[in-house]
Amino acid sequence: MPPWRRRTGIRCDPDMERAARSGTICDLERGGVLRQRPLQGTRPPRQRRMRESSVTVTRPRLAPLYLAGFTTAFGAHGIAAALGAETEDIGWTLLAFGFTLALYDLAEVLLKPVFGALSDRVGVRPVIVAGLLAFAAFSVVGALVPGTVGLIVARFGQGAAASAFSPASSAAVARLTDGASRGAYFGKYGSWKSLGYALGPLIGALLVVWAGLPALFWALAALGLAAAAWVRFAVPAVPVLPRKRVTLADLGRELTAPGFLVPTLVLAATTGALAVAVGFLPLLARQAGFGTVASMALVTVLAVVSSIVQPLTGAWHDRGQVSVRTGAIGGLALIAVGIGISGAVALASGAMQAGGGMLLIVALVISALLVGAGVGLATPVAFSHLAASTPEERMGRTMGSAELGRELGDAGGPLVAGAVGTASVPGVGLIVVAALTAGAGALALVGMRRRD
Numbered sequence: 001m002p003p004w005r006r007r008t009g010i011r012c013d014p015d016m017e018r019a020a021r022s023g024t025i026c027d028l029e030r031g032g033v034l035r036q037r038p039l040q041g042t043r044p045p046r047q048r049r050m051r052e053s054s055v056t057v058t059r060p061r062l063a064p065l066y067l068a069g070f071t072t073a074f075g076a077h078g079i080a081a082a083l084g085a086e087t088e089d090i091g092w093t094l095l096a097f098g099f100t101l102a103l104y105d106l107a108e109v110l111l112k113p114v115f116g117a118l119s120d121r122v123g124v125r126p127v128i129v130a131g132l133l134a135f136a137a138f139s140v141v142g143a144l145v146p147g148t149v150g151l152i153v154a155r156f157g158q159g160a161a162a163s164a165f166s167p168a169s170s171a172a173v174a175r176l177t178d179g180a181s182r183g184a185y186f187g188k189y190g191s192w193k194s195l196g197y198a199l200g201p202l203i204g205a206l207l208v209v210w211a212g213l214p215a216l217f218w219a220l221a222a223l224g225l226a227a228a229a230w231v232r233f234a235v236p237a238v239p240v241l242p243r244k245r246v247t248l249a250d251l252g253r254e255l256t257a258p259g260f261l262v263p264t265l266v267l268a269a270t271t272g273a274l275a276v277a278v279g280f281l282p283l284l285a286r287q288a289g290f291g292t293v294a295s296m297a298l299v300t301v302l303a304v305v306s307s308i309v310q311p312l313t314g315a316w317h318d319r320g321q322v323s324v325r326t327g328a329i330g331g332l333a334l335i336a337v338g339i340g341i342s343g344a345v346a347l348a349s350g351a352m353q354a355g356g357g358m359l360l361i362v363a364l365v366i367s368a369l370l371v372g373a374g375v376g377l378a379t380p381v382a383f384s385h386l387a388a389s390t391p392e393e394r395m396g397r398t399m400g401s402a403e404l405g406r407e408l409g410d411a412g413g414p415l416v417a418g419a420v421g422t423a424s425v426p427g428v429g430l431i432v433v434a435a436l437t438a439g440a441g442a443l444a445l446v447g448m449r450r451r452d
Contacts, residue, residue, distance in 0.1 A: 062176060062185055064230040066192040068128060068169045071227050072162040073196025075135065075220050076104055078204030079155065103152065107159030108166070109407045116167040116400015123240050124172040124396060129232050131164030136224030143217035154217065161224075167400040174387035174395050175238045180318055182387055187314025187380035191307040194375075197278070198303030201296065241393035255401060259389030262447040263382040264405040266328045269440035270378050271406040272413025273335045276433050277302060277342065277371045279414050280426070281364055284346055288360050298364055302372040309376025317381050324385040325448050331378025332441035336434045338370030343430030385448070 119127040135158055142154030170189070177185045207216040254260060281302070282295035316322040345363045383402075390398040413433060421429030 061234050061236065062173060062189070064227060064234050065128075065169045065172055066189055067223075067227045067230060068132060068165050069189050069193040070196040071132065071135065071220075071223050072166045073193045074200040074203070074223070075139075075158055075162065077197050077200035078216060078220070079104070079158070103156040104159035104162070105407055105411055107156050108163040109404060109411075111160055111163035112167050112403045112407065113397065113400040115164040115396075116171065116403070117397040118164075119168040119171055119396030119400075120394055121240065124168045124175065124238050125231065125235055127168040127396075128165040128172065128235075129228050131161045131166075131168065132224045132228035132231065134164065135161035136221040136228065137161075139217045139221035139224060143214040143221065158220075163403075167403045168396060170383065170399040170403065171396040172235065172238060174383075174390070174399070175392060176236070179388060183314035183317035183380050183384040184311060185314065186383040186387070187311035187376075190310040190376075190379045190383070194303045194307040194310065198300050198307070201299070254394075254398070257389075258447050260386065260398060260402070262444055263324075263328070263386040263389075264402045265440055266332065266378055266382040266444050266448075267386075267402060268405040268409030268412075269332060269437050270335065270375055270382070270409070272409035272416075273339055273371065273433060273437045274302075274375050274413075275410045276339060276413045276417045276430065277368065280346075280417065280430060281342060281368055284342060284426075285361065285364055290361065294361070298368045301365065302368040302375075305369055305372030306376040306379075309373050310380050313377050314380035314384065317384060322377075322381065324381045325445065327381030328378050328385075328444045328448060329441050331374040331376070331381075332437055332444065334370045334374030334377065336374075336438040336441065338367045338374060339430055339437060340434035341370070342367040343427045343434060346427030346430055347425065348427075 115127060115131070138154050138157030138161060141157065142150060144150070145153065173185055173189050174182065203219075204216050207219055278299050281298040285295035285298060313322055313327055317324070317327060341363055345360055345367070386398065386402055387395070416436065417426075417429040417433050419429070420432045421427075
């Protein structure tokens, strides 16, 4: 029996209210002596306070980082959708429109490894805060400077700012968690980014209809400022660790090591297939005669499923129920099947439309569900494996390089699907992307060690 449950013979506190606050009551013992004992089912206040404080200290405060992830996804897709809706009013040619859309991704490709390495030198929190403030500043430029020049500067500046706080946020999630909880937190981080991808076009369209394109830029500026303040005052500082001097040969070995190369390949394949699905699923629905709302709902279904599956998968991975190999290969397999179904729909759209079109929309919904589930299954385990395989002193550089791989997949997937589809038919392009995704899964099966 614990000491605090024993009756020690100490006389009862005459102040009954104070005794009650301390978790004890007075009891009449044999012989008429009042004794003090704990309330049934309670623990001593000191012991209870110690347990509560330990929970508060060990639980990482990562919600501001989730908002940072949401911000970069919302900025990328919200602005892209709004620019597409406003192209005729701006007076752009198709080439100018495509160039402006590509500026965001171009800035990220060029600068993510640079800012990731910088976060290792100065700390992840300063890089996140500075990147969010820069994102807000360039959003103000987009709101105040009219015309093509203002939009180009704002778009490139937002991409450059996102290339700072996006990999630094991933590195912060990795540094502030341990192996027992890292998967769950990466799942939550990816879930909020998926919500940004899903809600960005919708919120962007509503703001543009309400008050024009400047309203969207002002909203992004406010979001960036709020996220920067929250990160600055709520996210604990991550210490800068001593690093050894790195040569080009060392960097080459790091980038070709299986612990980096294989999960980055999984992330690139996942992001590339996701970009293909986000672009081609609404296109196929529109070609089948469905309205804009029904077509865009497919993307929402995909993103919502991904946002639900990611934290679940991360938690299962932490409990040992889903290994890295199972999550990565299973996720890529689901994505490959989903993209393959959309390719089959594109090839057989005429026959499906002859049956009333219901079979076509059902097939597209199944495709969206499979791709969303596959993304949610593969992404958190790949990030968790990458973080576990990386020394903490170079976590920022590694995450920046991995994000570069994701950006290349994001650009390469639609490029392959579009190029092959132009040379043949769109369905063949989607089938090729599905085959490439399955090939990435086969490479992951060979190169990734089992992590139970």
